[in-house]
Amino acid sequence: MPETSSPQEIIRVALPDGATGVAPPDLVVSRPPVEDRAEEPEALRLCVIDLGTNSFHGIIVDAFPDGTFAILDRQKEMVKLGEGEFAEHKLTDAAMERGMGALHAIREVAEGWGVSAYLACATSAIREAANGGEFIDRVRHETGIVVRPIAGETEAHLIYLAVSQIVDLSEPSLLVDVGGGSVEFIVADAKGAHMLASLPLGVQRLTEQFITTDPVNRAEFRALRDYLREQLKDVFAEARKHGVRRVVGSSGSLLSIAEVTAAAYGDVDAPVFDQTFDAGHVREVSRRIMLSDYEKRLATPGIAERRADQIVAGAILLDVILKDLGIERFIVSPDALREGIVIEYVARELKWIRRLSPFRTRREQSVYELALRLRFDQVHAEHVARMSLQLFDATCALHGRGEEERELLEFAAILHDIGYAISRRNHHKHALYIIQEADLQGFTPEEKAIVANVARYHRAGVPKPTHTDFQRLGPGPKQLVLELAAFLRLANGLDRSHFRNVTRLAPRLDDDAFVLTLYTSADPSLDVWAATQGAELFETVFNKPVRIEVAGA
Numbered sequence: 160m161p162e163t164s165s166p167q168e169i170i171r172v173a174l175p176d177g178a179t180g181v182a183p184p185d186l187v188v189s190r191p192p193v194e195d196r197a198e199e200p201e202a203l204r205l206c207v208i209d210l211g212t213n214s215f216h217g218i219i220v221d222a223f224p225d226g227t228f229a230i231l232d233r234q235k236e237m238v239k240l241g242e243g244e245f246a247e248h249k250l251t252d253a254a255m256e257r258g259m260g261a262l263h264a265i266r267e268v269a270e271g272w273g274v275s276a277y278l279a280c281a282t283s284a285i286r287e288a289a290n291g292g293e294f295i296d297r298v299r300h301e302t303g304i305v306v307r308p309i310a311g312e313t314e315a316h317l318i319y320l321a322v323s324q325i326v327d328l329s330e331p332s333l334l335v336d337v338g339g340g341s342v343e344f345i346v347a348d349a350k351g352a353h354m355l356a357s358l359p360l361g362v363q364r365l366t367e368q369f370i371t372t373d374p375v376n377r378a379e380f381r382a383l384r385d386y387l388r389e390q391l392k393d394v395f396a397e398a399r400k401h402g403v404r405r406v407v408g409s410s411g412s413l414l415s416i417a418e419v420t421a422a423a424y425g426d427v428d429a430p431v432f433d434q435t436f437d438a439g440h441v442r443e444v445s446r447r448i449m450l451s452d453y454e455k456r457l458a459t460p461g462i463a464e465r466r467a468d469q470i471v472a473g474a475i476l477l478d479v480i481l482k483d484l485g486i487e488r489f490i491v492s493p494d495a496l497r498e499g500i501v502i503e504y505v506a507r508e509l510k511w512i513r514r515l516s517p518f519r520t521r522r523e524q525s526v527y528e529l530a531l532r533l534r535f536d537q538v539h540a541e542h543v544a545r546m547s548l549q550l551f552d553a554t555c556a557l558h559g560r561g562e563e564e565r566e567l568l569e570f571a572a573i574l575h576d577i578g579y580a581i582s583r584r585n586h587h588k589h590a591l592y593i594i595q596e597a598d599l600q601g602f603t604p605e606e607k608a609i610v611a612n613v614a615r616y617h618r619a620g621v622p623k624p625t626h627t628d629f630q631r632l633g634p635g636p637k638q639l640v641l642e643l644a645a646f647l648r649l650a651n652g653l654d655r656s657h658f659r660n661v662t663r664l665a666p667r668l669d670d671d672a673f674v675l676t677l678y679t680s681a682d683p684s685l686d687v688w689a690a691t692q693g694a695e696l697f698e699t700v701f702n703k704p705v706r707i708e709v710a711g712a
Contacts, residue, residue, distance in 0.1 A: 184381050196634060201228070202496035203512045203524065205504070206269035206277050209497040211285035211307060212241035212339030212363055214411070215258065217265035218497050219272045222505050224513040228676070230498075236261030237465045241284035241340050245364050250288045258294065258659065259301060266302050275521040275600060277673070278500055280317075281308045283361065294675045305598075311357025315343040317499030319352045322407060322492045324502065331401045333394075336495055337410045337475030337478065339363035344394045346401055354397040358390055362412050365472040374452050375471055387479045389638040398484055405488045406480060408439075409495040411466060413475035417491045418461030420444045436489045445481075525600040526570045533580040533593070535573075539657045546650035546664050550630055551643075553666035554673065557701050558642050567606060568643045571613035591615035591628060609636055609643070616644035617651050621696065645697040649705070653677070655689030665710075672706040673697070683709055 160402065202221035209216040211490040219232040238257045240250065250258075279298075285291040286308040295306045309317070318336045322328075322345075334345035346354040358639075369383040408417065417431050424440040444559065448456060449471055456467045505512065514531055515524045530540065542597065544567070547568055551560070578589030594611035602610070612629050622629040622637075653661050653675075663678035675690070677683055687707055694705035 160591060168276070184505050184514035201304055201516050203276070203516050204231075204272060204274045204521070205501070206265070206272070206274040207497050207500050207504075208277065208279040208304070208306075209266060209500070210240070210258070210262075210279060210281040210285060210418060212239075212341075212361055214339075214465075215240075215261045216497050217263065218501075219269060219274065220501050222512050222516075224499070224509075224516045225624065226505060226509055227481070228501055228505055229465045232268065232272065234265055236264055236387075239339070239363065239498050241361075241363050243367075245340070245367055246570065248287060248289050250284070250290050250294055254556070255294050255297070259297065262298060262304065262464070266304065273521055275515070275524045277304045278504055278562060279304050279306045280314075280500055281306050282314055282338060282496070283311070283357075283359070287340065295699070303598075310668065311341055312355050314496060315345055315357050316352070316354040317503055318409065318495050319347060319499070320502045321494040321496065323347065323352075325494050326407055326490070326492050328407075331403045332404055332405045332407050333398050333403045333480070333484070333486075334407045334409070334492075335413065336478065337362060337408070337412045339469070342476070346394070346397045346403060348401060353401060354394070356394060357657070358394075360387065360390060360476060360478070361417045362469040362472040365476070366469050370472060374450055376476075380449065380475065384479055387476055388483065391479070391483075395634075397482060404486060405490070406477075406484075406486050407490055407492055408477070409462075409492045412470055414491050415462050415466050415470055416441065416444060416448070416474060416477060417489070419448070419459060420489075422460055432491055432493045434490070436562055438489050441489045442478055442481050445478040448474040449478070511559040520601070522566075522570070522599070522601040524628075525598075525602075526573055528601065529597050530573055530577055531592075533577045533640050535577050535579075536657065538659065539654055540576060540578035542654050542659050543575065543647070543650045546653055547572045547646045548659070549664055550646045550650060550666055550675075554646075554668055556668060557703065559640070560639075562583050564639060564643065567610055567639075568613065568646060571610045571617070571643060572647050572650065574610065574688070575617040575651065577614075587615050587618050587620075590617075605632075605636060608632060609640055612640040613643045613647055616640065616696075617647045619692070621699075641696070642699050645700045648693040648696050649675075650691055652690035653686050655686050660686050668703075673701075673705045674706045674708060676708045676710055678710045 161181065205220045205222055207218050207220055215236045215238050217234040218230055219230060221229045237287050238261045240254045240258050242254055243251045272434050280297065285294060291308065298304055298306050319334060322334050328347050329349040331348040334347060336343040338361045339473065340359065340363060342360040344356045344358065345352050353664065365383060370379055372379055387505060417436065420432055420436050420441050421427060421431050424446060425434050453467055456462050457464060462470060511528065515528055518524045518527055548565060551565055551568055574594055575590060576586060577593055578586030581589040591611045591614060593615060599607055624630065629640065632640065653664065660679050660683055661677050662680050662682050665676040667674050686708065690707055698704055
């Protein structure tokens, strides 16, 4: 079963100064005037997924235009993706099935929250597996989620970003994040991170390589301890250089050890993240874990079933660190990689968060992100969209369409000119291709095809037998494309100059014609001519002539 936190758990975090070394731009973005928008969300809602070796973690986040973010929900799925991998460097079929099941569960929760985008990062199990790319391709094909493998040093940097937000690092500290495949080590103080390292010392990897007995026998314990000391030479040297006397742990294994320590020596009523533990007490708890068998560990409060088989390796690792470095204090951080992903994303994409936060839905945000990245003429597109919807609303008696079709018309109007990013002459054809290939969120394949075709036919020309993208649609979608394209083509003609010369449009449906009364700010000859040319499609589709009148002319 997935683990989720209460939706009431909300944390707002400010961006660290210079988190990415890039100063975010100071942007002023107007809200789209397509229609009135009450109670608009002022955040971009994201789902961040950490695809770890042991477990997949998902968090639902609202990213705000001021550079802060709020965590709305958390979900955790125990996967053990790396189980059986490290000998063959290959994900097993069973592990991949568990991984896919976990991602479907996380995506279902995310869809319920109405997220606009997914940020998914894969760590050691996937980046080291020979078939890791195959798993990533499968994830994208089945869920639409794009997974980004990250290097070990990048993982350490993201962990540092998260921990430094919530833990006072004025005291020299060794940050230790224990995963299933790798462990990240960061030596940090008030001046920043002095060392970022990722070593293949994860608890699942070490358990498979060194531990076959239960309780672990002396020979295996010594072999693992000696191996750890050899692997940690550089980390220890850097920690001693900076006078480290405190360890800050993150991840499930170290959290479990902290909870057992709190039950034995700490305050059972206080959150474990608010306590500082004496290193001697932590070592005593670690030794108890090393000497216990599986059943005894399973019965220990603070050690969950999913960790009882691997926590011995984690306890040995922590004990070596505490003993060899002469550590005095141990604390745990609630934040780690996934929070670091959010911080890095917000710092890097603050411009887009500011631009996209005013829009209503995931679909609208996705459409505007595509348009903005292609540097569309926003003023013209929104003016055309507004007039298109006026034409649609004034002719309900002709077409009988509803809100869903109206929204598709709006999106096609916003995107109708994005093909200019490739070619002016054939921009309508390029718009079709771009929209079809874009990763638009929240659209069915048929909806995306309709939007693409409506944008394609916003200018002269009608579908022909050779237009395969139109011909592959069913009869119903074909008719809808023609109707929506008729509105878009007419509205686009009314702003042929791109100067919003038509300041007000008053359409009415008479018995003998569809009458458009224009109120303009200058000579409307060009716009009237273009609209008259564009009216041909409307007249053909609806069998109703269009008459254009200029108020005061």
